[in-house]
Amino acid sequence: MKKVLDEGKLILIAIPVLIWTLLPIYHLFVLSISTQESMLAGRLWPEKPTLQNFQIVFNQQHYYLTNFWVQLFNSFMIAIATGLITLFIATCAAFAISRLKAPGGRSIMNFALATYLIPAAFLAIPMYKAMGTFGLLNTRVALILAMVALASPYAIWVLKQASDKLPKELDEAAIMDGANSLQLFRLVYLPLMKPSMVVIGIYALLLAWNEYLYAFLLLSSEKAVPLAVGLGLFLSADDAPWNLLMTAGLIYAIPPAVIYYGFRKNMVSGLTAGAVKS
């Protein structure tokens, strides 16, 4: 009897939690299969669910969607470039700090941590000004560089911690065998760091894919912006076709969600363990 009562209490918590969590996502989905009329009627479920919105988005048959494919491609390119460059930079830096005990490594780590902690929104304007003086405004390179700068500190920190956990004896044995630093990196460090590197690569990739503020500051031409900014363009009109916006938004949300759930086990433990050390 007490068991049943406990179960009942848990269900009473679960229902509001689920409604709260899923409502906006459900709403996103429902609008993507709604016609304009049933959307304006605010229905919980469309009268006649339709896939027409997807057709319109894929064929770019609306003013706001004229660059849908280019923007989707931009999102992919910027995310993948950010992921790869961040991975390269952070893997090298973490090796130098953690295994080679490079001079100044500790203070560099602290500076990097400070960069990670200062909210990106407060670095945006200075970075925008700097990009202007470099003549890089409205190039995708600018956004990639900015995202690498924002993603690297945390990446280095997580990889350094993972690297610190590798036994010292491995290095000592390799050095005794006459391995130089580069061989140490290639033959000992890289193979053992692979799981953490996957997590960090994905972290940087998702950070860049999801970024809105920097993309909309640094890029202005509609052909250069990623899809995140393309979606924001709908906000310029009050009577924008919300159902098309939600359709494009759904398409935009699917890749990161799939990646996230595909790597969920690694992501949750990797990122939460790194985020807060008690």
Place this chain on the structure above:
Amino acid sequence: MTTTAMAPPATISGDATSGQARDRVLWGVLMLAPYLLVFAVMVVYPVAYGLWLGLNWQSYKALFADPIFIRTMVNTVVFLFIAVNLKFIIAMMLSGFFVQQRAWVRIILVLFILPWAVPSIPTILSFRIMLNPENGMINQQLFQWFGIVEGPGWLTDPTLAFASSILVHIWKSLPFWTLILVTGRLAIAQDLYEAASVDGANKWQQFRFITWPSLATLYVTSTLLSMIWTLGDFNSVYLLTGGGPGDLNHVLATLGIRYMRNNNLDLGIASIICAMPLILPMVWFMVKRLSKGAE
């Protein structure tokens, strides 16, 4: 290299291996170089440039004369206080739910993480449409179920719009912190609870004397980190209400961008510099804490 092979481990950093030591320093510097380059170009230079632009005394005068700035300062403090506390109280309670060892609870946890896993732009825009006072789903449903003709102005009433931004912020960040606290709770030894319940401690006493003391450090660290990130939350305000209605609901993270878009870059920089006394002590504290934890 043959000499090193014969040297005992204790002398690895001795004379015989000075070649290796030099090799380590060389590669150490080389491998740090890419990050240092990015750091110098993308962080140090912009920040120095920003500080230099911020030396203009006139812009601070103009800033403090602007009623929107004063309002924004108040908003930021209120936003921070409500959002962080509410989020952590809920996260603390929900973490107690999600540690339950049941298969269906674990399935709900997978769904519960969705707001964190899904990019924020589409979901915040979804909120924005859903809360639209005229055609949004919420007010339309209020009309259909309860006959409320004029539903609440979720995004047009200043107070409600502000509250909506806070709710959207909590919606997005709650899963992450709940997960952190779940991890913390799972690390508490179960026999403590068993012993306590044998001694007749009720649920509240178990929380008060076992859970809370074990989680206190984690809770404080998390709250601080969340405060910093909440201060920097641009999307929840900008994409939901644009700081409106009537620029009444800006926070420091969005105000700088507003000034910039109005071609008032100096005021934007000045408003960011005004946020620094709030942010830097927390950042400094967290850097110390995190780098100590990493040892």
